[in-house]
Amino acid sequence: MSVVTAEPTVAQEERAAREVYRDVLVELAAADERYVCLDSDTGLFSGTAWGTAAPRYLNLGIAEQNLMGVAAGLARSGRVPFVNTMATFAATRALEAVKLDIALNDLPVRIVATHGGLSAGHLGSTHHALEDLAVMRMLPNMTVLVPADAAATEHLLRASARLPGPVYLRLGRGATPALPPGAEPVRIGAAQPLRRGDDVTLIATGPHPVRTALDAADELAAAGIEAAVLNMHTIKPLDRQAIVTAAARTRGIVTIEEHWAAGGLGSAVAEVVAELGVACPVRRVAVADRFAAGTGGHRHLLERNGIRAATVIEHVRRLLLT
DSSP: OOOOOOOOOSOOOSOBHHHHHHHHHHHHHHHOTTEEEEEOSOSTTTTOOOGGGGGGEEEOOSOHHHHHHHHHHHHHTTOEEEEEEEHHIIIIITHHHIIIIIITTTOOOEEEEESOBTTTGGGOGGGOBSSHHHHHHTSTTOEEEOOSSHHHHHHHHHHHTTOSSOEEEEOOSSBOOOOOTTOOOOBTTBOEEEEOOSSEEEEEOSHHHHHHHHHHHHHHHHTTOOEEEEEOOEEESOOHHHHHHHHHHSSOEEEEEEEESSSSHHHHHHHHHHHHTOOOOEEEEEEOSSOOOSOOOHHHHHHHTTOSHHHHHHHHHHHHHO
C-alpha cells in the first residue's frame, strides 16, 4: 500500500476545513500554473485574492455535471483541476460525469466536496450528504479522503495534489475542534492511531465522529474498558492492515461515521473482517436507513441521529457482553 506525506506551511487553528482548503489552494495555484479551480457558485471564493492565478479561477455556476466534464477536459490537457461543489451534488447529481469522464479515464481531478454529512443541516434533507463515501469508494481509481480537522485538511490536500489519479476530498461546513496534540502525522492510506487499548477498537472518520470516538474512549476508560481509537481519514485505499490488527488484538470493532450505515466506513471495515474469517464482531454507529428529516444545526442533527458518545458506549458494552 502506497502512502504519501506532506508537511503543512499555513498556520492552523480551529477553523472550517473548507476555509483551509481555500487558502491552501490559492497558495498552490500561485506556485504551479497547472492548478485550476472550478467553482459551482458556492461563494467560498468570493473576494479571494488570487493574484497571478486569477485567470485560473473559473466559476461555472450551478451546473455540476458540466463542472465535472470541464474538469476532465482540462485534466486531459495537462491541467490539475480542483472542483469545488457540495458533497451531495458531487456524489449524486454529477455522478455519471464523475464515473465516466473522470474515474474511467483515471484523470487527476480533485473533487473537493464541502458540506459533507449533515453539516448543511440548515438546508434540509436535500443537502445532506449521507451517501457520498459509499458512492465514491465504489469507483475504480478514486482516492477518498475525509480529514478530521483543519491541520489534517492541509496535510491531505497538499499530499493528494501530487497523486496521479482522481481524488474525492470530503469536507464539512463549519469550524471543528483540532485533534489532541501528539498524534502521528496523517498519511494517505494509513489509519492514524489516536489512542491505544486492548479491549475494543473504535474506528471513526470525519471531524465529529473522531471526536465522538475519543469522548467515548474517555468514558469507557473511567469504567475500566480500554478502547483503541483509529482515525480512518482515508476510506480508499483503506488501511486493511490496521483493521486486521484491530480484529486480532481486541474483542471487537465499533465504527463511527457521519453517513448512512450502508456502504460507508462501517461496511468497508466489515468487508475486511468478513474476508479474514475471524470471530470479530463489528458494530456500526451511523445514520439509520432513513432520511434525516427536518432542519437544524449540525451538532443537533448528529445528536438526533445517534452520532454521539452514548451510542458508541452502548455498542461497546453489548459487544463485550456477547
